[in-house]
Each structure stands twice: as C-alpha cells, then as structure tokens.
Amino acid sequence: MSFVRKILFAAGRAMLRALYRVEVRGLENFTAAGSRVIVLPNHTSLLDAALAALFVPGNPVFAVNKFVAENWRWVKPFLRLIKTWPIDPTSPFSLKGLIAEIKRDACCVFFPEGRITTTGAIMKIYDGAAMLADKADAVLLPLRIDGAVFSKASYMKGKYPLRNFPKITMTFLPPCRPNIPDLKGRRRREAVRKYLHDLMRDGSYSTLDGRMTVWDALTRARGIYGGRRPVALDINRRPATYDDIVTASIVLGEKLAPLVNGERVGILLPGAIPTVAAVLGLSRMGFVPSMLNYTSGSRNIISCCFAAQITTVVSSRKFVASGKLGAITDALSSEGLDIIWLEDVSQSVTATDRLFGFLRARFAVPHDGRSPDSAALVLFTSGSEGTPKGVVLSHANIIANRNQLISSIDFNPSDVVMNAMPMFHVLGFVVGTLMPLFTGILTFYYPNPLHYRVIPVLSYDIDATVLFGTDTFLYAYARSAHPYDFYRTRYVFAGAEKLRDHTRALWAEKFGIRIIEGYGTTETAIISANTPLQFKAGTVGRALSAMECRTEPVQGIERGGRFFVRGPNVMLGYLRAGAGGEIEPPEGGWYDTGDIIEEDESGFLTIMGRAKRFAKIGGEMVSLASLEDVIERLWSGARHAVAAVPDERKGETLVLATEYGDATREELAAYLKEAGFSETHIPKRIVKVASLPLLGSGKIDYPAVSSILN
Secondary structure, three states: OOHHHHHHHHHHHHHHHHHHOOEEEOHHHHHHHOOOEEEEEOOOEOOHHHHHHHHOOOOOEEEEEHHHHHHOHHHHHHHOOOEEEEEOOOOHHHHHHHHHHHHOOOEEEOOOOOOOOOOOOOOOOOHHHHHHHHHOOOEEEEEEEEOHHHEOOEOOEOOEOOEOOOOOEEEEOOOEOOOOOOOOHHHHHHHHHHHHHHHHHHHHHHOOOOOOOHHHHHHHHHHHHOOOOEEEEOOOOOOEEHHHHHHHHHHHHHHHHHHOOOOEEEEEOOOOHHHHHHHHHHHHOOOEEEEOOOOOOHHHHHHHHHHHOOOEEEEOHHHHHHOOOHHHHHHHHHOOOEEEEHHHHHHOOOHHHHHHHHHHHHOOOOOOOOOOOOEEEEEEOOOOOOOOOEEEEEHHHHHHHHHHHHHHOOOOOOOEEEEOOOOOOHHHHHHHHHHHHOOOOEEEEOOOOOOOOHHHHHHHHOOOOEEEEOHHHHHHHHHHOOOOOOOOOOEEEEOOOOOOHHHHHHHHHHHOOOEEEEEEEOOOEEEEEOOOOOOOOOOOOEEOOOOEEEEEOOOOOOOOEEEEEEOOOOOOEEEOOOOOOOOEOOHHHOEEEEEEEEEOOOOEEEEEEEHHHEEEEOOEEEEHHHHHHHHHHHOOOOOEEEEEEEEOOOEEEEEEEEOOOOOOHHHHHHHHHHOOOOHHHOOOEEEEOOOOOEOOOOOEOHHHHHHHHO
C-alpha cells in the first residue's frame, strides 16, 4: 500500500468516524473467515462502498458495476485507490475472471443486491452473486451496514426521516459456506440465490435489537422517527403523534394503576387510540394487559378471566352500549370482577395531569428497567376447538416478531396501514398495531371488521398502502368495494384462516393486487409468510428468520406431518383454567401447532389441515379441510364446513354444512368422484344454513357447526 494511499485511507476513516460515529463489530469473524473470502454487504446508501473500502481489513478486490465505473465520472478517481473488477451484474459470465482471482486466495467485496435499496429492505439477489458464491469455493462473510439508510446519501427520501450524520454500525457476521443440494443449471442458481437471500435476511434480523420491552420500543421509535410524527388514527379522525401516544400512555397508566388489582388486567375495548394508550400505559406501570374477546360471549370471557386470574377489567360505557355488550359486563360484575370505565378515568384527568404528563413524555427514555423476558401481554386462543386458553407473550416475543417481519418485508414509514382486525386477535394487535407503531407507520384503527362497505371507502380516503385481514373479511371487502378503493394499496396480508382461490382471484382481477398469505398462531404471532421476493401461491410462505421447524409423522396421513416450531417469538406459555394462574411453558421451547403441514424443497409451507380436523372413515384418514377446498371449487362464493359426526355402523361419518342454497348430494358426489375421490370422502348428508357461525376473527366456529350437525 502506497504511503499516499495509507494517508488518504486513514484520513477517510477518521472523517467518517467523526461524522457518522462509525462502529465496526465482529472483526473476529473476519479473521476466522480466512484468506479466500467473499464479503457480502447490504446496500443501503452511496456511502456503502466507501465504508467497505475504508473499514474492511486488508486490500480486498471490489466487484464494481461496469456501468457505474464507465458512466459515473465522479467515482473514477476513487476507483484508482482500490482494487476493482468491473462486472455486468446481469451477466453471470462476466464473473469468470473474478472467480479465478478469488480462487487465488483473494478477499472480494461483492454487493449481491447489485443496487442501492429503494425500499429500506433487501432487494433482489442477482444471478451473478449466486454464481460467484457457488463457483469461487470461498467462505461467505455477511457484512451488515446499519444506519446509513437514514443518511442523506440513501435513496429513502420521503420514506425515512433522513438526517445529516446518523450513527453507522458495521457488523461482520459469522462466516459460512453455501450448503446447496446436488442440482444443476437453473435450479442450482435458484437454490444459491435463495441461500444468499436468507443469509442477507437473517443478517438483517440478527443486528436488530430484540432485547427491550414494549415501552422501550415505543420510546425508541419516537427517537428515530420524531415525536411529531403522526402514527395513529381512528374513527374520530384526529391523528395522534408519537408525543401524543407517549403522553396519553403515561397519564392513563398512572391513573389506572391505583384502581387495578392483580398483575393481569382485562381489556374489553375496541380498536381505537385510547385502547392503545391504555394498554401501553398499563404495560409501562408493570401490569400485563390481557385482551378479552368481546365476541366470544360472557361464559368464555369469564373462563378466560379465571384462567388468567384477572380481577379487574378496563372497558368503555360507550363501547359497551354501541356493541350491546351490557350482558357481558353485568356477568363479569356478578362474578366479582371490578369494571373500570375509561370515561370515568378520562374525566379524572386534570389540566395539571396533562401538563406533567406532557413534560414527562419529553424525557421518557427508551429503557424502563424490566426484563425483556417478562410477561408483556396475554391473548386468548379462539376456542375453536374447546375452552380458550390464555397465551402469555413476553416483551422479547413481541419485539422479535416485529424484527422478523421487517427483515422479510419492506414496511417503511411512508406506509399507511388499515387495521380493522380486532385487538384481541394476534394479527390485529401484535402485527397490525404494535409492529407499525414501532416502525414509524401511520395506522388507522377501525373497531369493526364486519363493516364491509365502510372499510374499503376508508382505505381509499386515507390512502392505505397496507391491509391486514382474514379470507372471510377480505372477500367481503372486495365484493363491496369500488375498483378504485384500493388504488394505493401495495400489500394485502391474509392470515388466521386459509385463503380461498376465489378470494385471491377476485383481488387480482378487480384491483390488480396479489394477496400475500402468511401463517401464524396466537402462541407465536407470525411463523411464516410469502413475501414480494419469495412467493408461491397456495402456500403460507417460508419460515421467518430464527425459526426452527420440524414435522412429526402422523399415522394414516401420507403428506406432511404434525408441525412444531421453536424460536424467539414462541410464547412463554399457557394459562389454563384451574392452574392457579401458573404459566405452563412449551416443552423444550417447542410449540406444537396442531397443524399438519408439508414443506417443499424450497422451504414453502402448505397447511394440509388441523390434526384434529382429520377423520378416520372406514379405516381411511380424511382431511376435512382438503375436502372443504374441493367443495369450494364446485360451489365458490359460499362458505362450507365439513364435520365428522358419530355413526353407529362406521363410528364416524361426514356431514356438510353449507351456505350454498342449491347444494345437492348428487352433484357433490359426481364432482368428487370425477376429481378422483373415493366414496369415503362424500358427505352422507348436507345441511343448508343461511350463514355459518363465525368467530370474532372471521374463522368458522367449528364447535358451533358440530352442534348444528349433531
């Protein structure tokens, strides 16, 4: 290295450290990688190449886009200071010479995305990067550059709040070698490209801080995106900023705390800004908000309260009156539970309270001293297969799932979320409420997902770019909406129940939108999801970062197996009735989903059905969910539910409940036989109903269906 070059590089490092407080981590990983190594940085700004040139040890070779080298004149003087190898990122054949150079024990810096991100997330991985990683027989060393995306050298103007000199951290992650199956040609390149994508995605996840509480995450987001940034909107149409949310949470939390008995507090409230403030305020004061499903009836709600040892419930008189829930609150009171009315608490707030809350909010720091592994939230299972159970999620569970999602999908602060999912549902609260709140995204909370005509109009009015829903709700919105209502919507996410083909087709044809289907449970939040970069229709996508998955064979079921998961987003455990409020953790950290799932060679997951929704008819295992899918293709546009009911001769027999008014067994039998199904799969009886019973999340209430059919 020439003396002049040494001086220039030392001055460059000193300047960047002074301006951007550049911190380099994981240099031991660089040392462990050896001499033949490909450094793979993410590409977030125009600073990235300079950062890599100045802070990657030694004198690496830089793979440089030949079009940049030829056409960006201001770059040429800098290229003379480093070793460069011009390549065409669209042509894998331009890499042959570079591959030979790396095989001579060279260190190469290669940006696998080929261009600076314009989404804030990972861009596509070029074939050239896959070929280089595959053919060079070198160790891969991911390099994560964090913070530069907030600089004015990024391409995120209008999406992120840009600053002159944000802190930049460079992290060398553990080195690895591609473990690629013995494939040839295009299939091999695709496998390597998928491997590199996962490497970059997992690198993004690994450098995100997950060791914080919910309150930490809120105050940290305010620090990043600015206290005056609007992040919440409800039917009152008055936007709330981060400062407003933090202030309201402090004031409400301190007013509620003396009125609450016990650690866990029931929340019987709709999707609205005061609900979010009450939950966050109670969390800040050390309580564990427990979201009660007001659609499940007083019996189930009381059962939930007893299982979680809840003695106090926070609700709203206006909400109870408008939702006709008086019988529920009366039943809770008769069981000895205290009802705290939010209106009474709000009336007790004085001007002095607001002033001190405002001042304290300005100095709220992003660390409240509690363990991230402590309980943060209780949600309750749907009760679709029996008595609801309490699901205890820790702060770390919630933050981990948020980090998993933003590592895979390009959510950014320019988005506007329409969230009509109820807050007692994991998709409505953990994903639809907390994830956007911690990511600088404005979210509209709508209290009733059944308002099928209103929600599309509101989505149009607020320029919604992201929509969360279940198949049932999404189909109803699409039928009611004007073709232009979702003109700004770029992502529609479906979860909680299987996405039907006709729902997918309706959104594609009417709005030109591809629905992204994911998979999650109350116990884990989101486990897997299709993404814009990795999508396969009919599946629920691939597992998110840091998820371990396994299947166990089930006797009589040929495809797939019983699905178990373990990861940072898996619950602390269950609260069951009669267990005295003790948390029952999943054995070994593995959660049994109870689903039968098949994984293909690319890692895409297909749900075959609930294990409990397989029936043994005449010695043959029959998937009730698969049968419903076939019936849906025959009589689309209506809901169908197949149940196994007791039969004196065969033990069990199949019965179909359907909303399709012209259904006949003869037509169904002929269709199933033509599709290759045996006589065993044909329901012996059809029961026509005006509408199938649904849970509050929009899923079919199968216990209620069984009671109809038995």
